[in-house]
Amino acid sequence: MDSKHIAIFIRYLPMGGIQKIAVRLANEFAKRGHTVDLVLAKGKGALADDVHPEVRTVDLNKNRVWFAVPVLWEYLLRRRPRVLLALGLTANVVATWAKIISVHNLRVVISVHNNMSRYSDNDSMWYSKYIPLSINLFYPLADKIIAVSEEVMKDMANISPKAGRKGSVIYNPVVNSEIPQKAEEPVSHPWLEEKNVPVVLGVGRLTPQKNFDLLLRAFARMKKERDARLIMLGEGxxxxxxxxxxxxxxxGNHVDLHGFVDNPYKYMANASLVVMSSRFEGLPTVLIEALACGCPVVSTDCPSGPREILKDGKWGRLVPVGDEAALAEAMDEALAETHDPERLRRRAQDFSVEKAVDEYLDVLLPDA
Structure with a gap:
């Protein structure tokens, strides 16, 4: 068994926050000389091309994570990694099952990327109501649990005190040299080229969690007082x-549902404001990425993460979840102000990839 062999287990690789983190960690671990396997229940998704050539991608070829258990067990027997890092609820549960049936000294670390209480209330999956029970039963079986924010950790500990005692908080690895490089690429959207009307940007999956309906209503309200345009990047x-x-x-003439883009950073760098309207999060990467691009932000004060990232409003306005009037007012005020892009970029460095990778490796391989 290779003492530096790390396996990362996730469902698959669409363009999403958790998936970006998985790929980023895998690539950085490999650059530091570790043997890295990126184990996917189903090896498809927009981010597959971003995986570093030195990272071995393992496709278990199962449409559901639950169905991957036998194949994952065979993989673990064959490759014998020192540690298995899981990302996402179903991957976390299956990883703890893998520890139970493992025949070698497998260290299992799972990671929590959302406020699970809100996730169980709002998610439409059939197993939503069983999430607290799953956390209580299976999360304590892991050797260590990583939470992406203090609020996420507190929420998990409230659900399962035993799991909470195994927890550590590590902020997501978000900011690297790639973001400023991609932010400098030319953007072809006519609204961002004109510069004469402010452009608000919303970024994320078009799902109930992100609550883009609220953003639309708040934008329509603000537009009665201020001319502006809204671009929304994402699919769902x-x-x-x-x-x-x-x-x-x-x-309709002032909103563009632009769909998925490979490089959202050049949009952030040229937008007047990035707005997050979510009902709940974990540690919302989009806020950090916007700051790294020098773009001001407004966010709902949802659980969990925005208040930590924005330091109680120091780095961007926070408004109550679901409050259309407050969001419209905060957007209007932010557009009226002058912002210092360099100051925002400095704040984003607190969420650097290098810092997070150091902390992850301390947890994954404590004896290395």
Whole structure:
């Protein structure tokens, strides 16, 4: 067994926050000389091309993480990694099962990227109501648990005190040299090229959690007082509903549901403001990425993460979750102010990849 062999287990690799973290960690571990396997229940997704050539991608070829257990066990027998790091609820649970049936001294570390109490209340998956029970039963079986923010850790400890006692907080590895490089690439959107009307940017999956309906309503309210445009980057199952809302609000000429883009950073660097309207999060990467691009932000004060990232409003306005009027007012005020991009970029460095990778390796391989 290679004492520096790390396996990272995740469902698959669409463009999403957890998936970006998985790829970033895998690539950085490999650059530091570790043997790294990126183990995917189903090896598909937009981020697959971002995986470093030195990272070995293992496709278990199962549509559901639950169905991957036998194949994951065979992989562990064959490759015998020193540690298995899981990301995401279902991957976390399956990783603890793998520890139970493992025949070698496998260290299992799981990671929590969301406020699980809110996730169990809001998620539409069939197993949502069983999430607290799963955390109580299986999370304490892990050797260590990483939470992405203090609030996420507190929430998990409230659900399972035993799991909480195994927890450590490590902020996500977000900021690296790639973000400023990509932020400097030319952007082809006409609204961002004109510069004469402020552009608000929303970034994320078009799902109920992100609550883009609130952003649309707040934007329509603000637009009565200030000329502006709104670009929304992302795909998801609420696209049709949001298109209907845009039509109902009469803002079709001022909103662009732009869809997925490979490089959101060049949009952030040229936008006037990035707004996050979520109902709940873990440690929202989009806020950190926006700061790293020098773009001011406004966010709902949702659990968990925005208040930690923005230091109680020091680095960007916070508004109550679901408050359309407050969000519209905060957007208007932020657009009226002058911002120092360098100051925002300095704050983003607190979430650097290098710092996070150091802390992850201390947890994954404590005896290395």
């Amino acid at each position: 199952n609420q696209c049709g509903q949001l298109e209907s809302r845009i039509e109902a609000l009469g803002i």
